[in-house]
Amino acid sequence: MLALGAGLLLALAGGGQQGVVDGPGRFCGYGPVIDLRAGERIKLGQGGIHSGRFRWKGAFGSLDVMGIQWGSPPPGEARKQPTAAGQTLFEAWREGGRHVVAIWNGSHGVAYFRSPRPFTPAQMAAIERVSLFDEAGAAPEGCKLRTVFVWG
Incomplete structure (x- = not known):
């Protein structure tokens, strides 16, 4: 378990150790649902009840992700076509010297x-x-790997 502030603990269900989950398997946490492929890994960062951060690594490289389960649409221009997973993809922008893309x-x-x-x-x-x-x-189904919040 990872301590995350005043009385909130994060537990990994499905076999994560030290805040790391390895694919393959379906990861459901902080809002994103990712069918991790073999060799892909998620390292959990800070989280809370409504959102959390993690780093997702794989053959594609590395992405820092902020998932929000109770958020509003991202800023900027939405692309007309949904993603392969059916989400709305927003055009990339720069923020704080980093490149950002959002889905909703x-x-x-x-x-x-x-x-x-x-x-x-x-x-x-x-x-x-x-x-x-x-x-x-x-309530996503088939989650082998997920974050579970526990008040402690």
Whole structure:
């Protein structure tokens, strides 16, 4: 378990150690749902009830992700075509010297992906695989790896 502030603990269900989960398997945490492929890894960062951060690594490189289960639509221009996972993808922008891309599920689920360099086609293909759930009654299925919040 990872301590995350005043009385809140984060536990990993499904075999994570020291805040790291390895694929393959479905990861459901902080809003993003990712079917991790063999060799892909998620290292959990800070989190809370409504959101959390993690680093996602794989053959595509590395992405810093902020997932939010109770958020609003990202700023900027949405692309017309949904992602392969059915999410709305927003055009990339720069923030604090980093490149940012966001997806939104049309309700309250949103995820921001950050990279120090422009996104590669492989990173964009990985982002296309991500779906989102939110606190408005969604319950993703088949989650082998997930974050579970426990008041302590």
